[in-house]
Amino acid sequence: MSDFDVIADRVEIEALRGEFTDAAMMRDRARLASLFTEDGVLRMPNIPVELIGREEIRAGGERLQAQWDFFVQNTHPGTIRLDGDSASGRTYIHELARALDGRQGENFAIYHDRYRRTDDGWKFAERVYEVRYLDTSPLAGSAPVPFTEPASSERLERVAEALRANNFDVEILDDAAAARDRVKELIPAGASVFTGASETLRLSGIDEDINTSGRYESVKARAHAMDRATQMAEILRLLAVPDVIVGSVHAVTETGSLVAASASGSQLPGYAGGATRAIWVVGAQKVVPDLATALRRIEDHCLPLESERALGVYGQPSATNRILILNAEPHPGRGTVLLLREAIGF
Numbered sequence: 001m002s003d004f005d006v007i008a009d010r011v012e013i014e015a016l017r018g019e020f021t022d023a024a025m026m027r028d029r030a031r032l033a034s035l036f037t038e039d040g041v042l043r044m045p046n047i048p049v050e051l052i053g054r055e056e057i058r059a060g061g062e063r064l065q066a067q068w069d070f071f072v073q074n075t076h077p078g079t080i081r082l083d084g085d086s087a088s089g090r091t092y093i094h095e096l097a098r099a100l101d102g103r104q105g106e107n108f109a110i111y112h113d114r115y116r117r118t119d120d121g122w123k124f125a126e127r128v129y130e131v132r133y134l135d136t137s138p139l140a141g142s143a144p145v146p147f148t149e150p151a152s153s154e155r156l157e158r159v160a161e162a163l164r165a166n167n168f169d170v171e172i173l174d175d176a177a178a179a180r181d182r183v184k185e186l187i188p189a190g191a192s193v194f195t196g197a198s199e200t201l202r203l204s205g206i207d208e209d210i211n212t213s214g215r216y217e218s219v220k221a222r223a224h225a226m227d228r229a230t231q232m233a234e235i236l237r238l239l240a241v242p243d244v245i246v247g248s249v250h251a252v253t254e255t256g257s258l259v260a261a262s263a264s265g266s267q268l269p270g271y272a273g274g275a276t277r278a279i280w281v282v283g284a285q286k287v288v289p290d291l292a293t294a295l296r297r298i299e300d301h302c303l304p305l306e307s308e309r310a311l312g313v314y315g316q317p318s319a320t321n322r323i324l325i326l327n328a329e330p331h332p333g334r335g336t337v338l339l340l341r342e343a344i345g346f
Contacts, residue, residue, distance in 0.1 A: 006082060009082055009087070009117075009122070010080050010082070012121060012122045013080050013087060013089065013115055013122050014077065014080070016035060016115070016121075016122050016123070016124065017075055017077075017091050017111075017113075018075060019031075019035055020032060020035055020075075020124070020127075021073050021074070021075040023035065024061075024071070024073050025071070025072070025073060026152065027065050027155075027289060028152060028154055028155065029057075029058045029059075029061040029062050029065065030058055030154055030158070031154060032057070032058070032061055033054040033055070033057040033058035033061070034054065035123060035124055036054055036057055036123055036124045036125075036127075037116050037118060037123045037124065037125050038053065038054060039052070039053060039125075040052075040053070040054065040057065040123065040124050040125055040126065040127075041125070041126045041127070042057050042060070042124075042126075042127050042129075043126070043127070043128045043129065044128075044129040045128075045129070045130075046129065046130075046131045049064075065289065066289065066290060067099045067100055067101070068097060068098070068099060068100065069098040069099060069100050070096075070097065070098055071095070071096075071097045072095065072096045072097070073093060073094075073095045074093070074094045074095070075091055075092070075093060076091070076092040076093070076094070077091075077092075078090035078091045078092050078110070078111075084117075085116065085117040086114070086115065086116055086117070086125075087114070087115040087116075087122070088113060088114050088115070089113045089115065090110055090111065090112055090113065091110070091111040091113060092108070092109075092110055093107075093108065093109040093110065093111060093129075094106075094107075094108055094109075095107050095108075095109065096139065098139060100292060103136070104136065104138060104139050105134060105135050105136040105137065105139070106134075106135045106137075106139070107131050107132075107133060107134045107135070108131075108132050108133040109129055109130060109131045109132055109133075110129075110130045110132060111127050111128065111129055111130075112127070112128040112130060113126065113127055113128075114126040147285065147288075147297050147300070147301040148285050148301075148343060149285060149343075150283070150284035150285050150341065150342060150343045151284045151285070151287035153341065155254065155287055156172055156284060156287065156339055156341065157172070158254055159252055159253075159254055159256070159287055159339065160172055160337075160339060162253075162254060162255055162256030163252070163256045163258075163337055164256075165256055166256040166257070166327065166328035166329065167328055167329040167330070167331075167332045167335075168256070168258075168328075168329050168335045168336070168337050169333065169335065169336040169337070170336070170337045170339060171336070171337075171338050171339070172339045172340075172341065173338055173339070173340055173341070174340070174341050174342070175340060175341065175342045176200075176203065176204035176205075176281075176340060176342065176344050177204075178340075179204060179206070179281045179338045179340060180204050180205050180206050180209065182338060183206050183209070183210075183246060183279060183281070183338070184209065184215075186277075186279060186336065187210075187216060187244050187246075187277075187279075189215050189216065190215075190216065190217065191216055191217065191242075191243040191244050192216070192217040192219055192242045192243045192244070193210050193216045193217065193218065193219060193242055193243065193244045193245070193246060194219035194220060194238075194239055194242040194244075194245045194246070194267070194270055194275070195207050195210050195211060195218075195219075195220055195245075195246050195247065196245065196246070196247030196248070196260075196262075196266070196267030196270070196271070197247075197262075197266075197267065198247050198248040198281075198345065199248075199309070199344075199345040199346050200248040200281050200282070200283060200344050200345030200346075201246065201247065201248065201281065203344055203345060204281065204344060206246065206281065210246060219238055219239060219242045222238065223235045223238055223239060226238075236266075239266050239267070239269070239270065240269035240270060240274040240275075241269075241270070241274045241275065241276075242270060242274075242275050242276075243275070243276050243277065244275060244276065244277040244278070244279065245267065245270035245271060245274075245275035245277070245278050245279070246278075246279045246280075246281070247260070247267050247271065247278075247279075247280055247281075248260075248280055248281050248282055248283075248286075248345055249280055249282055249286065249326075250286065250294070250297060250298045250302045250346065251286050251287075251288045251293070251294035251297045251298065252282050252286055252287055252288070252294075252337070252339075253287075253288055253289065253290055253291055253293075253294055254287065254288070254289050254290070255290060255291075256327075256328075257291060257294070257325055257326060257327045258271075258280060258282075258325070258326040258337070259291065259294040259295070259298070259323065259324070259325050259326075260323070260324045260326075261298045261302065261303070261320045261322065261323045261324075262320075262321065262322045262323075262324075263306075263310075263318045263319045263320070263321050263322075264321070264322075265321065265322040268322055268324045271324055271326065272324060272326070273330070273331075273334075276334070277334060277335075277336075278334060278335045278336070279335075279336045279338065280335070280336070280337050280338065281338045281340065282337060282338065282339050282340065283340050283342065283343045283344040283345050284339070284340055284341055284342060284343055285343035286345075291325065295323070298320055298323070299320065301346070302346045303318060303319075303320055305346045306318040306346060
């Protein structure tokens, strides 16, 4: 083996170790599992966990990450010993973590590694995690959740798969322009359509298409023309049972739930089942791991932005008076989620 080959192997193995930490930090368990050989093993005796094979590593990692409030892992270069198509090494780890149940701490650890050369490059044959120092004292800091960061393509695919398992129709589209075109295809001309209040619909032009084009019977336009003092009951019934309701949500979980908050609640009956057809346009930044994070996204991120908007339009802040969680669609074909690869809306 030439000196160049030795250097190339070391660089690739170091990149493999860095990719592991990046996948862990990005909560991309499918990518993390792909870094192992088909029969690769991840052992963490202190938990204790022993995961064998890519599917166990992926599923086990998802169970662990579902417990996190936040997790930070730093990797420091260690040793690499090459032996043909095999190698061994050690990687030094510094971690900070807090679980949703309040467990927290800081540790320093070592990964004892075995690597194997495959047709797809170097992979982990085995990683064994050894804790060398553990401090479970309360952590003084906190970790802001990046609620504006678009989800990766891999996360979007996982979310789409989870939503489909819960009887939602799902399409992943590149951007708001594609969603605007798709909404026109999904709604027949002449249908009565109610658009829930949504920055996503406003910014994409979908709200304008539905409420001012004349192609549809705009429920919102009809309701605005009615007397709220004498016809309020009729207005509420009108909003609750349109042919089609189009809107967005404030979060979509990796487990396949849609979460929407509202001050008035006007769009929620249609979302929940009053409308014959429901279409939600959802930006990639709204993907969250679980319901707890979805609720935190609403309170910490969406509500302040919506309150600022409401103050400018109505002269008063917004409120999360009602929250709707759609865990599944009882009527297959009724609900369609258009997941965008870009961020849009709150």
